Amino acid sequence: MRKSPLQLALQRVLRNRMAIGGASLLIAITLSCVLLPPLLGLDPNHTQPSLRNEAPSARFIFGTDTLGRDVFARVLVGGRTSLLVGIAATAVSILVGVTYGAVAGFYGGKVDEAMMRLVDFLYGLPYMFLVILIMLMFSETARGDALPVFLALGLVQWLTMARIVRGQVLTLRHQEFVLAAELIGASDARILLRHVLPNVLGIVVVYGTLMVPSVIILESFLSFLGLGVALSWGQLVADGIAVVNPIRSYWWILVWPSLFLGATLLSLNFVGDGLRDALDPKART
């Protein structure tokens, strides 16, 4: 029986042990962030100042922070925000960036020039103000909600994605297989979707997996300036670094969120690599 390219790709991913491991870990982290807090009745904001800065123990398995809040609860609930912001903002920017970049690179010439000029212009806008304004539009209705943040970040991040895809498509445009497809009279849309896009997916996946951490970090930077959301991994890491210094060090406040952040990003990358290899049209052997 002949298998569709998608089935083949899936098969290849499944054969990649690293990708499988990454995907399982990712799913495990996501599920525990979503399910554990309500199941265990964890409250990330319950302050017990008399129990502050407690090292990990049976009662608080990740210890407590400077206000006596349960670090375990905070890491899990913060994970929801970070995962949502990271993935949603990346999805927005991939969708917009890939479409835009592919069209510009494919048509080339004046169209490409005009489209890239607009991208250049948008780069120039001071994005802090965009973020301030977007946050403000939502500030009364969505206190501490992640939606405006990923909107704001996605709107900024797609620019580089568009440039990368466009650069790649410009090279592919003149390769033999694209020219051949054109010769046999395939429509532009068909050429783009069937011949050009599969060849840029690799770089899109790689840059996409890189964008998730940068978005999560950008979000923590915005929180640092008072523009972001309250509870996220980036924010927890920033809180953590404040209590690690030569005067004293409560390492667990920094280490746990960093560990979760790192593990998520690492598994995301293995999944990304697996996907990249699987989707590579030249690897069909």
Place this chain on the structure above:
Amino acid sequence: MIELLALLFGLATLAATAWCPPRLTRVLGSLLFALMVGVVSRFAFGVHVALLAAALAAVLALRFFPPLVLRRVVFLVPALVLLIFSTTLLMYRAPGNPFANERATSPQVEAALRAQYGVPKNASAFFGIYMRRLLVEGTLGPSIKVQGRTVEELIAPAFPVSVALGLLALILSVVIGLTLGIFAGLKKNSLADHVSMALALFGVSLPSFVLGAGAMIVFSLWLGWLPVAGWGSLRHLVMPAFALALPNAAIIARLARSGMIEVMQQDFVRTARAKGLPESWVIARHAMRGTLIPVVSFLGPAAAAIMTGSFVVEVLFAVPGMGQWFVKGAINRDYSVVLGTAIVYFGMIILFNLLVDLAYSWLDPRVRSSDA
């Protein structure tokens, strides 16, 4: 409403510059280039020299400039005007104003200050005043929160600092990133590959304030090798340069690895190998170029961002660079500072993207960029 229409009209004009016919591009480009040279040299040398320089620039551009550059100039000038206009609209839409203080300011005091600094309550009026200052008076306007100084007086000492630090960071990130990426790409799925990618990931997943603060504790407080913070010697540069470079190095490494894997499967590389050429020659001569394309795409905007400074790194290491003004301008609503930094940043973006486009056609001769 009218402001919105003006904005749309401006965007349409920008896109339309792509269809500007070659002859017109040459004339218009030369004139606009002369205007830019005039305005810029006015800051440094005064009106007379500026006029002379502008005339000289016009002639030179008309006679010698390649079309590629002239097209950018035709785009650049209207884009700058539109940038100033749209940024002004954004700033005026944001809550607060540069005269807001912790303690209430009386309406009379605010009116007096607005008149003195040329910041009317209406965005379009401010845009008019700003353009007038820029073109007629030759100044970026006074800063409101750093009294007594104009924006050019704030940027002038800070910009070279950021460029110096940025150049160093850029070199570091390219060297580290390419080495790791190419190495990993060649030994795909080996242990070495996984280790270098994990390293790269480490760089990209730690916020620079964590990286910097950690480095400060280890290298300054424990080991005492490097000064904590400040500016003035090469030793002061080490930690901020690495803090700036590592996240970018990580991205470059991953992009290079992926590009390498892709290129090594391409027909021309296989052909070269089949011809029996030595592996190192194949890589250097054929594969390198393909690998570099995504890296170069990323580097355009990234280099502009690195060279105009990073707020976090500058604040952490007390570097008197330009990054602080992007954030402080916005936080304080110091309108002229916001516009001044936006103009510089935009100039850098255009410059580096031009370099990227030049690099494309050099890296892959088949790329017929519209400009070539």
Place this chain on the structure above:
Amino acid sequence: MLRTLISAFLVIVASLAVVGLTLSASTGRRAELRFVNSTEPKTLDPHLITGEPEGRIAEAIFEGLTRLDAQSLEPVPGVAESWEITPDGKTYTFHIRTGARWSDGHPLTAQDFTYAWRRLQDPSLGAEYAYIMQMVRYSEAFNTHEAQASALEGPIQNALHELGHSSPGAVPDKAVRDFVSKQHLDAVLKGTPNAALRAFLLRGPGELTQGELGVLATELAREGQRRRALYQEAKLHFGIDGGVYAKDEHTLIVELVAPTPYFLALTAFYPAYPVPRWAIEKQTGRNWFLPANIVSNGAFRLAEWSVGSRIHLERSDTYWGRSDVKLRSADALPLENQTTGLNLYLTGEVDWLPQNTYPAELAQDLRKRPDFFIGPALIVYYYRINVTRKPFDDVRVRKALNLAVDRDVITREVLGVGQQSAFRLVPPGIRGYTPPDTGISYDVAQAQKLLADAGFPGGRGFPKFGILYNTLETHKKIAEVIADQLRRNLNIDVSAYNQEWQSYQQSTRSLDYDLSRAAWVGDYEDPNTFLDLFTTNGGNNQTGWSNLVYDRLLEAAGNVEEFVAAPAFILQHASRAPELERLADAVRLNKEAPSRLKVMAELRLELLGEAERILVHDEFPILPVYFYVIGDMVKPKVKGFYTKLRGSDGATRSNLRDLHPLRSIYIDEHPSPRDGAP
């Protein structure tokens, strides 16, 4: 390949050359004393300064008629070597010392002060701190009356006209109130003697007939004319032959509207510094205070100001008391990252970390070190309650919130370096001031009962609300703890949320919040600097709260003689009326100047105490949280730095305002261990 390598090499070499050039351009002789200044000063023009980082530098490079002695912080002769005060406490004669000179060699004269004090009040300068010196005759009229007159004659008349046209019959109460607040009528009519207008401002709810509207228009126009006339008079005399004027080059006369016990401390404060007319008028922009242009008269001169790097001060060789100044030079570093500041201190790069320049989270650990000094401060941290929003318009709800917060948890566990829980507004430690009774304590049962009385038994039906704070780690912690306490003690839904600074200010100014964080730093050691906040429509009130008796009490404290002449209204409403009446009688009967002044000062503080009682015993437009402490970290080698004060009366006190004049600081490279008060 070779070509590529060569070009890459060339690029790298060129880049490194740029780096080298930039580095070599930056210089820096290290100063004897280096300290961290929390931010870059906005300005060094003494009349435009409002903040601590600016004040620290200005205090070193300028000097007023008096200066504060480092060990007692009491006023001692500065530019003036002596002074006399008339028995009624209203006229001061200062004798300028003959040795006083500007840094460019100009002799410093009485005329420099008349110019400076007139400049401070000049409406076109827009000085925020002008109000602080407005006990000087003519100054208020010169500073505010022209703008008020223009408002009264122009926009206010127009608005009134529209108000009349908006409804054919009587104007509804709401429209009248909107008109009053939109036109800032309370501020514009401040202190008016016009009986009709005073009555209008004090009127109860009700409509306004067209006839009354006409009368109001006439009276407002008349008040406008009166203010314009006063402005004209002040313009003619202030700084020339009235208010403040020079009898000769070395004699300065100052006339006050009312006796002011702390006036000599004010003359040591930066709004009262002299400024060099010729140097200011030479510049067109506001840049006379940059190193290249500045002329100053203090113990130090501004040698270098590199934005983002440092301000470098060097000992002045024209200062009259230069032989007493031991410190040769000082660097102020504008470091915004507190961790970096602390690390610089720990590696010996800086010698002094003032308050707010090290991470507050570490204070509990830092206080164990011998070089960390901590003491109470004249700062209160509180939450505003927006009384214009339901259900916070109900005083029972406001009191319930106040009762449901356990402040001790915050001061002991969250902050934990000796901050005091606040149940009042005015910080403790102000001499002569007896704090009033307070209705605030930690009493959850009573809070729940009050909430039930207000219609929310067990918190049911209470709307979800937010606590707004501007983004900062400490504010976040406190807001989250308080939100958590309210949630659990009252069973209501509270969340804490933050906004960046400008948005936060906009929200609080436009009353777009439920509860919002605030703090106030006392400008001078007197309850008035705190209580003044909550006058009706006061610029820093920002709660929408307004109380007639409160306003009258503050007016009375500002002019005790007027109160003594007509005490009826206040006595009718005061909780300690007999005591006030006794003091008022004592003032009226006592004709002997010094003891009369003393009784007046006592009466004044009583009046202020009554006012504070309204805030924290009856009305609760605020939720006080805690009183600050300030801590400095300073190396043992820094001497002449006083964390505990010793007054001229021999009593020890706290350095409430964290003032450490550089003039008396010196470096001892081989210090003996420091005790609390070196």
